Amino acid sequence: MKFIAEKWKKAAYTLTILLSIYIIHILIPVFFNLSVSTTRDMTNSVKIFTYNVQFGSNDATMDLITQVDADIVALQEVTNIIANERALSIAEYASALSYEYVAIPSELNVWDYGLIILSRYNITSTNFITIREDEVLSRGILIAELDINGTLINVINSHLDIPLRYVRRFQHVQSILDIIDYSKPLILLGDFNTPNYLIDISYWSLFSHLQDAWIASGKTPFLGKTWHVCFPFLRIDYIWINHLCTVVKHTADLVWNRSSSDHRGLMVSVTI
Numbered sequence: 001m002k003f004i005a006e007k008w009k010k011a012a013y014t015l016t017i018l019l020s021i022y023i024i025h026i027l028i029p030v031f032f033n034l035s036v037s038t039t040r041d042m043t044n045s046v047k048i049f050t051y052n053v054q055f056g057s058n059d060a061t062m063d064l065i066t067q068v069d070a071d072i073v074a075l076q077e078v079t080n081i082i083a084n085e086r087a088l089s090i091a092e093y094a095s096a097l098s099y100e101y102v103a104i105p106s107e108l109n110v111w112d113y114g115l116i117i118l119s120r121y122n123i124t125s126t127n128f129i130t131i132r133e134d135e136v137l138s139r140g141i142l143i144a145e146l147d148i149n150g151t152l153i154n155v156i157n158s159h160l161d162i163p164l165r166y167v168r169r170f171q172h173v174q175s176i177l178d179i180i181d182y183s184k185p186l187i188l189l190g191d192f193n194t195p196n197y198l199i200d201i202s203y204w205s206l207f208s209h210l211q212d213a214w215i216a217s218g219k220t221p222f223l224g225k226t227w228h229v230c231f232p233f234l235r236i237d238y239i240w241i242n243h244l245c246t247v248v249k250h251t252a253d254l255v256w257n258r259s260s261s262d263h264r265g266l267m268v269s270v271t272i
Helices: 002-035 059-068 090-096 166-179 201-209
Strands: 046-052 072-076 100-104 115-119 122-132 139-148 151-159 186-191 237-241 246-248 253-255 265-271
Touching (some): 046 059, 046 237, 059 253, 090 115, 100 122, 100 139, 115 122, 115 139, 115 151, 122 166, 151 166, 166 201, 237 265
Antiparallel strands (some): 046 265, 122 139, 139 151, 246 265, 253 265
16 A cells, blocks of 8 residues: 555656646746737737648638638648649639739749748748758748838748757757848748747747747637647647737637648737
8 A cells, every 4th residue: 555655646746747847838938928019909900820731722721711811821831722623823822812922832842841921912022041951851931021001021931840850940940040130020920840848949949039929919828729620739830920010919819621731720910
C-alpha cells in the first residue's frame, strides 16, 4: 500500500507541474498583451484572413472566402485551383473573387506550397524572398506593399517548416524578422507550423517583436486551434501585426469547411 501511495504522490506531483506549466503558457502572452493598443471602433478597419487551403483551392474554398468577405486574404498551399469542375488561372481566380493579387504558384520553385495574397486595395509593389531552397521542399515569403487610403503597409505571407523541424523553423523566423521593415505598418500572416508552447522558441521570437492578433483581440491561447479542422489541438496559423497597427477587440474568429482544407481559417480586423 505504501508503494502504491508513493506512486500516486509522484503522479500527482507530475500532474501539478504539467498543469502549472500549461497555465503559465496561457497567462504569459495574455499578461504581456495587456499593454497592447486595441480599439473597439470598427471605423475604417481592415478585415484580414489567412487560410491554408491544403494542396489547392476548390469551390468550397471560394465559398468560404466569399463568406468571410475580407479585405486582405493570404492563402497557403495553393497547388491548383478548381472551380465548377474547371481549372482556373490565378488571375481568373482573383477576378472571380474581386481581388487584386500577387502569387508565387507552386511550379515556381516552391514545390507544393504556393502562396497568394489577395487584396481589395491597390498593390503598389511585390517581392518574393527564398528563405530556404533544397531538392525536397523550398520555403519563402511573399511580400506585397498595399496602399490603404494613402497609407502604405506591408503584408507578408509565409508557410514555415513543420513542427518537428524545430531548428529550421526558428532559422526561417529569424530570416523573416531580419527582413521586416518596422517603419511601416506590417501584417505578417500564414501557416507558421509553430505551436504556441513555452518550449517553442519560434513562437516566442515572433511574440517578442510583434503582436499576436488573436490574443490582442481578447482571445486566449487555449482557444484558436487551427489544426486539424475536425479535431483541432494545435494553434499554428497566425496573424501578427506591428505597433503601427491596432487590433479591433473581439474580431478574431475561426471559420472552416471540411471539404475545403484540413486547417481552420483565421480572421481579425485591424485599423492602420
